[in-house]
Amino acid sequence: MNIRYARENEKSSIKEIWNYCFNDGPKFMEYYFKNKYSRGNTVVVNDQDDIVSSLQLNQYKIRLNNKVYDTSYVVGVSTFPQVRGMGYMKNIMDFTLRELYNRGQLVSILMPIDYRLYRKYGYEHCYDQLEYEINIDDLKKFKIIGKIKKVDDSNVYNLIDIQESFLKDVNGNIARDEKYYRNLFEEIKSEEGHIYIHESEGYIIYFLQDDKMFVREIFYKNIDSLKSMLKFIYNHNTQCRKVIITAPINDKIRFVLDNPKTCKIRLKPFMMGRIINFKEYINTLIIDTKVNNSVNVLIKDDFIEENNGVFEIMIKNGLVSAKKVKSNHDISFDINIITQLAFSYINIEEACILNNINENNINDNIIKVFSAIFTKKDNYINEYV
Known part of the structure; x- marks a missing residue:
């Protein structure tokens, strides 16, 4: 077994594995x-001259x-x-x-098929979405103010402006x-x-699927725009009976519905995250706080040795730093809990609950330092590949 990056002549073999494992149509395969x-971002397992396993590392910038x-x-x-079952996944994840x-x-981020597969590699749940299931007829009351038209290349900067406004309060x-x-x-x-x-x-991104519409994104600057697009959805009432809408957890759709009780709203787990380099991540942080103190935290990471050990986390004049120390620890977490804290998905009180730590047994300084650094926020991401 040889784990490495893909070579130029192996694209067809990687497409074959993808096609076998995922239910994607030929048009999407061609697009992807x-x-x-990118072969430089594709990790493969080569076994007896055959590519039998692979994963890809698509590059993004994350806020x-x-x-x-x-x-x-x-x-x-x-x-x-x-x-399958021969340990290839463990080895390819270790390499990655x-x-x-x-x-x-x-x-790093990852959208799991099954959370249990990836938790053991330090990835942890960090993102949710709201999912609405609404009867199309329940959107009849809204009115379209202005014009709605199909997007073309001239609208790119409008879309950038809309999403920057819509996502300004999410993390x-x-x-x-x-x-x-x-x-x-x-x-x-x-x-x-x-x-x-x-x-x-x-703007709205949607798909027509039999008698349902699936809305992948509906981003808006104001409520009038939201209501106009909800009416646009209703205008498909001869084609669709229901609409499924995914949205950030701080979305406003539920506030404008005529009768929210006829709408199904659920919290949908969406994406996992992982801290790859704890020390350097902490060293990038600048926070607004009057706290000036330090805490020693013991971290356990089974795959990245540099994340293992006791770290002194210090806040000084709004700057945060971390360094490994040979010292006793004040509190301990595995990399999964640290990831959720670092992604601002949970706060220190919730981290203690998840780690079976009695908050009453923790000194105030730990709570103050962790609360200053790791502030819980509304996370949102909506990328599929």
């Missing part, structure tokens, strides 16, 4: 391997706690059935985590630029989806 695939980080989005984790550390990346989202949206146009087209814009105030 033309626009997203996390008021900083922008280069990140690898782990996608396409796939193995042929004849070698070491590579991400060596690349100098501090965080952990992907930085989207002109290249991102031009690529997104091709992705949605490959899946036979649609993108429409309402004036320069909102």
Whole structure:
């Protein structure tokens, strides 16, 4: 077994594994391997001259706690059935985590099929979405103010402006630029989806699936734009009976519905994250606090040795730093809990509950330091590949 990056002549073998493991149509496959695939970001397992397992590290910039980080989005984790259960996944993940550390990346993201598969590698749940299921007829009352039209290339900067306004209060989202949206146009087209814009105030990405509409994104600057796009959804009432809408957990749709009780709203787990380099991540943070103190935390990471050990975390004049020390620890967490704290998905009180630590047994200084550094926020991300 040889684990390495893909070679130039192995693209067809990687497409074969992807096609076997995932239920993607030929148009999406053509789009993905033309626009997203990079052999330099593809890790493979070669066994007796055959590629039997692979994953891909799609590159993004992520906005996390008021900083922008280069990140690898782990996608396409796939193995042929004849070698499943032989430990290939553990080895490929071990190789990948070491590579991400060596690349100098501090965080990584992953959309799991099954959370249990990836928790053991230090990835942990860090993102939720709201999912609405609404009867189309319940949107009849709204009115369209202004014009809604199909998006074209001239609207790229309008979309950037809309999403920056809509996502200003969420954490952990992907930085989207002109290249991102031009690529997104091709992705949605490959899946036979649609993108429409309402004036320069909102946009909607959706797919028609039998008698349902699936709305992947509905971003808006104001409530009038939201209501106009909800009416636009209603205008499909001869084609669809229901609409499924995914949205950030701080979304406002539920506040404008005529009768929310006829709508199903659920919290949908969406994405996992992972801290790749704890020390350097902490050293990037600048916070607004009057706290000036330090805490020693013991971290356990089974895959990245540099994250193992006792770290002194210090706050001094709003700057945060971490260094390994040979000392006793005040509190201990595994890398999964540390990841959720670092992604601002949980706070220190919740971390203690998850770690079976009695908060009453923790001194106030630990709570103050962790609360100052790791502030819980509304996380949102909506990338699929």
